[in-house]
Amino acid sequence: MLKALPLYVCFMFLSVAVWAQQGSISGRVVNPNKEAVPYASVFLKGTNSGTATNDQGEFKIENLKSGPKQLSITAVGYGAKTVDVQVAEGENTSVTVTLSTNQQGLNEVVVSASRVPENIDKIPSSVTVLSREAIEQDLMISTNVIDILSNRVPGLAPSGGTSSNWGQTLRGRAMLVMIDGVPQSTPLRNGAVDMRALDPDAIEQIEVVKGATAIYGNGAAGGLINYITRTPRQQKLLSSRTTLGMTGSLVDSDNSIGARVSQLFYGKSGKFDYVVSGAYEQTGEWKDAEGDVLPPDYGLGETDSYNGFVKLGYDFTPFKRLQLTYNYYSSEQKTNYVPLYGNYREGQKTRAVLGQTLGVPQGVRSNQNLNARFSGDHAFLDSHYEVDAYYQAVDNVFFWSTSFEFGGQSMVSSEKKGIRALASTPFALGAAVNGDITYGFDVLNDITSQPLVDGRVWVPEMNMLNLAPFVQLKTTVAEDLILKGGFRAEKVNIEVEDYTTLRTVNPSTGQIDNPGFNVKGGELGYNAYLFNVGLRYNKLPIFTPYASFSQGFSVADVGVMLRSARVDDISKISTEAIVVNNYEAGFVSQLGKLRFEGVGFISTSELGSSGQYKDGVFVVMRTPERIHGFEAIADVHLLENLNVGATYSYVEGKMDVNQNDQFDDTEDVYLGGERISPPKYTAYLNYSLLKNQLMFNLQYTGIGKRDRFDRNESGTYNFYQGPIDPYQLVNLSASYQLTKNTRFNIGIENLLNEDYFPARAQWFTSPTMYNKGKGAAFNVSMVVEL
Template structure:
């Protein structure tokens, strides 16, 4: 007992002695308008001491040896700052650092890549971050978030110009869409309407992680898109932002005029902060370059969209926070038109004609997201921690289809309940080697079905329980060499009740295609063990290489397999899950005001997820797949008020039809357009004048050609195999600051009034989606901030 007491006393004296020789640095990071900058990076040059600012811009560096240092501070969209600091023994150095707006670069902070805040230069893979400024810039042209992402993200397939992102893959595979880490899509039955899950005015930042990843679990075969919602940017108790806008066609304005209003209140008082916002948009008729009304199937014309957003936060201390977020979104089309289907073989576009729409309005009937988060720092072993509990429910209604007996509309109904917990614990091996370990557990219950609106069952209810522990290690060697590696175990159980397949008809002949028959349900179980590893070397700005291997996991749209079943028991259906292996290598080069990035990738899977129609039935092909491609990005700040940039994306893929391990045999087949997009080029030019009061932005998107398939015996192309002819789109926007609080904006979409078929219309070859793209349209708005 005496020995124990002596040991404890000696230990305490040692601790006191060590702490007496050190001090600490505490402070906040703000922008030039005194608004806090969350998730900024702060570190002492030449040491392994660093931290990330919290939601209020606060940071603390503990146990800093007495001496003189240079403190490096950076944040998303701001210039990195270096300042001298002197730390004295036993004292706390108080700082307040202000950052000026700057060029997008390696200092941007992301939270989606590793479940904990870190700068891009700590991630050994390709990431695209859209800041709030970039989102607002594109909203001057269009409020359709699908278009915004398509114009900004290399590797993301071209926009469909509709409410559906079906066929809009990320590097040739489906992606997982999230709001603050809460899944919006479900691999059980992916209806590909998940990208339009909220209004862009509620988004603070978008993080796109490209390539298969398992960090958030099931479904991220091609990567993930995470919408980070708004946070209060002012320290004062009350601020507001009001937006009023009007849209319409420049080809034929009749009945095309729409309106948009958005109101946001936000602020901070004491330990409490809040954001409250609402947005409403009503669109008029959307018209193509010839002035014809675009057809209603998946259309965005004549649509009413609502968004309500609430975020409430309470800081118990500077490093302990409770946050509640709720978002409601609805977007329903109430059209006076019905489609008059064209003919792909004769290149006759599908038109809209006046008529009574059958069924109920199509679109997002409702999407609810509720998230409660508790986070903090300096727990045991100086760990950062975060715990989430969330709920999400959505009903997406599709257009009326004569394929069902007596016609009908299907809808995807999904309800998710989940909890996540993660701890990030720092460690230090020596003065040159340190890092952190992030570990935790995810639990998700997802109940999804696809009934018809009238109650008939098309896809039965699938009840999934997904439990997944994970661990992620990061090690930094001599500040410049970063190693990351991780492991995740997926345990998935899906229960399906007995059901009867739905009777379907041939719309042309009226004959019964599928008479319907009973299928015995049961339980499907999956276990997967997924790994990732990567290296990045940051020694030289001129050449920063990185390479990584990562695996993703997906249950591959089981709902499609169930609804097209031709066997009497789900145990006989090929529902095996897919494990994707993603290999990539790239580099970043920075010299002066120029930034270049290039990355090449290969993605393989032993099981496929491509589909094709056989005898009128959609069948999933389970043969092995291999996808490859590359992406290039260039940005340059030519002058203080002039910047420009460009991107290029290329992807190609095949499936090993004869399953012999080779993808170069004559029997092997290229993947169709629903998976592989044509090459995409983008470019932009930004110019500011009149002391930055007037800002101009010219944006270009070019879609290249892809022709990989021969015609069938009927002299046309099979579904998904149509050739894509190139087209080019140019957008122009201008923003003028009338006063300190008021800004007038104007944007023109498809400035040159390009008459084109979007890529999906070309490769799908079906008259149901053989529609032209939107013609020239205007968007004017005024923003008042108080």
């Protein structure tokens, strides 16, 4: 024992010496108003050490070796921030970290562009982020998420003011709509009602990646829209948010009054957190600027909408998490009105008249999403990993149509099951070069069909299995030069059983144009290899340039080809998949309180997906396409309580009809309005008084002129080729903080009661959609947060 005594003494002194070298970091995280940011994540880079701030925004990390450290701080609704801290031996270093907020999400952490969290200023492409604050501002005016996105996102075509987003392309191509990365779109039979997939009160953030993107695969030819659902904002066990609202027409209030109620509960207790919400909205009659009831086809008047949302999370450790999410959404129109179709050539609008409605209520019969996610950080080689298993099922019912023999209603039914797995491993090559490699695979089984409600089959079941491994590399050189590149392999197999085409009626002659005949099914197979590369240079805030090339993949609308088949075997139908090449270059300039972004793009594909009606049948044109355009975005923080901003977007496109790799020949034609939108201008002004107790938001959306086609032999325009006359819409909202927990909101949509035809009504030229836009309407709500 005595012999061992010197060893014990040495060990004791060594322990004291080591302990003496250790220090700690404590601090507080606040917002620009110096208010606490509770439950922010504080992580020490290069280690497994991390914590979360308490309800006062305070944190402390102990037992740290002396030397320079880097703290990474993130919080929902704020931009991420990295802080350098020098830890001294045996001392506590105190810091105060201020996180920035921005209405348009210009500094947000996003996940959609690369499938792993990253700051938006590290992405070498154009991304628009709508924060929860921006969403809440627009909810004061309209709860239609299609309108919200149209007014906020440059490059997104104008809203038609209905439940359908058909013709509302992103940079001239179809986009993929997702909820937490789970696809909602049905590209096998694109019904174009995927943007209304959940209630906006269940959304925390909306991320829009513009231009073809390879990272998500099938359907993202024009980009993607990802709804990020709610997460808990408070550490306490129970918090709540209650919204009560009323809507109606300011032109003619009779039968126009609607109501809305939304209840949200959320909280955290130890390692467990949850969000539970429910929303119900019933709209009254929607009316145009003349006070006439808007027609019911794709209408949102007299609609009952329900949404139920549950998210449960459990943190096994600070860096391992299991999360379960379920969302149910339904939005059906229950009306006593039928359309009285107008006349495009004579400028006579389609109206709604009282009558007996046929069939069942149109709209989203049900949309269910179930998602289980296991994620973690600091695994092997300090990697981040995620594994998702999901299920999604949707039934979208369309309006009654006389195009079917004896009439009928079609519905797009889709059921998806999938697994997504990825890991992201950081690396460093010396002090100047670092980055990460993200790799994984996606498996998706999508079964989509378009039957009639009465059981007749218009589009048979298409059973798709999609396997796609991918890898993405991101490298940062000297902190300022960011290089990203990646590869994705798509293997798609679609099975179609034998079917019989549906008997349909020519709307012009009233005669049977398709007597129905047997079509032999089979398998359709596709293999595609997609690449992307991007470069961004962040050295000078006054000029931050970026450029990228990315490919997107889409199997096009196979269903619309199958239902229009005029051959007896699907192998004879031109169903080849589309690979889109997207070239983009832009820059961001930060000049004091001014932020400006400009971006130009070119999008090409060897095969097209536009179509035209021939003898009442929709025929897809498979000719090469080229689309180009540019966007400009400006935001100015003029005063502490005054923000203004504006955007401009332009897009144009052509088909190479003679397929000679030129797009300026006399045979070549412009793409129609269902693909190419007219120029769009937007502007906003936010003004607050009384320390943000009273806030005003003024919003402007202008749609420019587009006239690219000649009249046909009958003196009118073909489908999709009608000219667009300009129109301007102004919205106004105000919000007043009545008490600490209660806020009163009022919004006026179409403040100036603009009498207009939406762009879609103008270019489609068909009486089935030749309806006016919504007139002046009000939205009053009260929000109570406890």
